[in-house]
Each structure stands twice: as C-alpha cells, then as structure tokens.
Amino acid sequence: xxxxxxSYIQSLSAEAIAQLSKPNPEALHVMERNIISMLGGLPSxxxxxxxxxxxxxxxxxxxxxxxxxxxxxxxxxxxxxxKSFQ
Numbered sequence: 001x002x003x004x005x006x007s008y009i010q011s012l013s014a015e016a017i018a019q020l021s022k023p024n025p026e027a028l029h030v031m032e033r034n035i036i037s038m039l040g041g042l043p044s045x046x047x048x049x050x051x052x053x054x055x056x057x058x059x060x061x062x063x064x065x066x067x068x069x070x071x072x073x074x075x076x077x078x079x080x081x082x083k084s085f086q
Contacts, residue, residue: 027072034068035061 012020038061042049053061 024073024076027069027076030072031065031068035065038064 009017039051040049
C-alpha cells in the first residue's frame, strides 16, 4: 500500500471506516445481477439449477465479485462527488 494512502486510512476514525464499509443497496443489486448472469439466471421456481465448480474457480468468482464491488463503490462515490459540485 502507498505510504500516503496507508497513513490516510490509519488516520480515519472508526465511524468513517464504518461508513465507508457500508454496502450500497444499488451496488449490491448490480453485483447480484452480475453474479446471476455469470452463473445462469434461470428462475429457481421453474428450474432446478445445480452449479458445481472447483475451489480454484470459486475463488476466481469471489475475486471477480470483490473487484466489481470495489469498482461500483468507487463509481458511486465519484457520482456523488460530481453531484455535489453541480
């Protein structure tokens, strides 16, 4: 981690970190749709869907979901920042 970023994060209050860690409902919805599209979006009330994978591939899916979450969080923060300047 960059020293300036590490110093900044360490200087944040527990409340600020808690606020930054809160999931955004819109971002969660987008992530949910993304994961469903990766796994197959057949409605469970009409289809019995079973997904099997290896531990390695599941780890990759988790990493992809985490990266998507970080991206969406950053995009949301940028959107809110741009709105505040308008």
